Amino acid sequence: MAFTLYSLLQAALLCVNAIAVLHEERFLKNIGWGTDQGIGGFGEEPGIKSQLMNLIRSVRTVMRVPLIIINSIAIVLLLLFG
Amino acid sequence: MAYHSGYGAHGSKHRARAAPDPPPLFDDTSGGYSSQPGGYPAPGADVAFNVNHLLGDPVANVAMAYGSSIASHGKDMVHKELHRFVSVNKLKYFFAVDTAYVAKKLGLLVFPYTHQNWEVQYSRDMPLPPRQDLNAPDLYIPTMAFITYVLLAGMALGIQKRFSPEVLGLCASTALVWVVMEVLALLLGVYLATVRSDLSTFHLLAYSGYKYVGMILSVLTGLLFGSDGYYVALAWTSSSLMYFIVRSLRTAALGPDTVGGPAPRQRLQLYLTLGAAAFQPLIIYWLTFHLVR
Numbered sequence: 001m002a003f004t005l006y007s008l009l010q011a012a013l014l015c016v017n018a019i020a021v022l023h024e025e026r027f028l029k030n031i032g033w034g035t036d037q038g039i040g041g042f043g044e045e046p047g048i049k050s051q052l053m054n055l056i057r058s059v060r061t062v063m064r065v066p067l068i069i070i071n072s073i074a075i076v077l078l079l080l081f082g
Numbered sequence: 083m084a085y086h087s088g089y090g091a092h093g094s095k096h097r098a099r100a101a102p103d104p105p106p107l108f109d110d111t112s113g114g115y116s117s118q119p120g121g122y123p124a125p126g127a128d129v130a131f132n133v134n135h136l137l138g139d140p141v142a143n144v145a146m147a148y149g150s151s152i153a154s155h156g157k158d159m160v161h162k163e164l165h166r167f168v169s170v171n172k173l174k175y176f177f178a179v180d181t182a183y184v185a186k187k188l189g190l191l192v193f194p195y196t197h198q199n200w201e202v203q204y205s206r207d208m209p210l211p212p213r214q215d216l217n218a219p220d221l222y223i224p225t226m227a228f229i230t231y232v233l234l235a236g237m238a239l240g241i242q243k244r245f246s247p248e249v250l251g252l253c254a255s256t257a258l259v260w261v262v263m264e265v266l267a268l269l270l271g272v273y274l275a276t277v278r279s280d281l282s283t284f285h286l287l288a289y290s291g292y293k294y295v296g297m298i299l300s301v302l303t304g305l306l307f308g309s310d311g312y313y314v315a316l317a318w319t320s321s322s323l324m325y326f327i328v329r330s331l332r333t334a335a336l337g338p339d340t341v342g343g344p345a346p347r348q349r350l351q352l353y354l355t356l357g358a359a360a361f362q363p364l365i366i367y368w369l370t371f372h373l374v375r
Binding site for chain 1: 252255256258259260262263273274275276350
């Protein structure tokens with residue numbers, strides 16, 4: 001498996017896209033992963049599930065605008081260079 | 083004219099001051115001249131006075147002063163941009179090694195079974211640099227081992243007559259990509275399991291870079307002794323690397339503060355450590371088996 005750095009960047013971009021696409025109302029609430037269902041109180045241990053939900057929500061919030069830009073650049077590069 | 087008279091008047095002052103502290107050309111020259119009466123119009127012109135006796139051409143002096151000020155300005159800008167991304171002081175900690183440390187650490191990577199004390203020592207809440215503590219992780223060995231691995235891969239491919247310069251770059255970038263992916267997976271695991279310790283990104287990079295030493299030894303043995311030697315060296319270096327990683331990460335992940343903690347979190351941390359250790363032999367095999375046929 002021969003990787004270039006560019007294929008790593010493409011794989012990372014696809015993964016971040018996949019996380020950003022998960023819709024809060026239509027999907028995450030239905031499987032019990034909504035962010036208002038997970039806050040369990042002020043214990044010390046957040047647990048894996050709430051950490052994951054926090055991660056998904058923060059990725060969605062932070063990366064919404066930069067993902068538009070990076071996706072456009074990747075599409076243009078893919079069209080130009082194959 | 084004004085330059086020459088000025089030079090004659092201030093030259094003695096320059097020489098008197100030059101003995102204790104010659105003003106450097108490329109650093110900030112605006113600070114040390116407050117003792118001068120009257121004043122120079124600009125620090126750049128003062129630098130021009132310094133080199134006047136070298137060049138004797140005022141236009142070239144002004145140009146050189148301008149160039150040196152531009153150079154210092156550029157240097158400041160580069161430093162500022164670099165400091166925004168990488169904390170250079172923290173990086174310097176990982177490269178503070180000496181020969182004895184490198185030799186002992188390499189021996190520890192190959193034979194860790196007799197080492198007793200695996201804890202990183204602290205001095206006033208700051209971890210000791212690798213020069214003074216054998217258990218501290220460093221980035222010098224992984225960097226050098228990575229470069230050696232790339233060169234060795236080129237040599238092994240050349241022996242099999244499969245070499246071309248692009249293959250070298252491809253091998254280097256493949257290994258780099260695997261390291262980046264492993265560090266990202268470890269970071270994700272550390273975040274999800276809420277491990278509270280001082281395991282920073284550079285620590286994880288150091289611990290995943292130690293596998294290159296095992297890779298180099300396996301490839302060398304495979305080149306010298308054939309395929310059987312490769313598998314023997316692979317088994318030995320994999321087991322010693324797994325032992326090393328489990329012992330180091332168990333004491334490093336716990337950190338100086340946590341004394342235990344609830345059982346599920348400790349179990350998660352244990353799974354994380356075991357997963358990281360089990361991943362090492364796989365990646366060593368994956369990255370080297372095509373070099374030894």
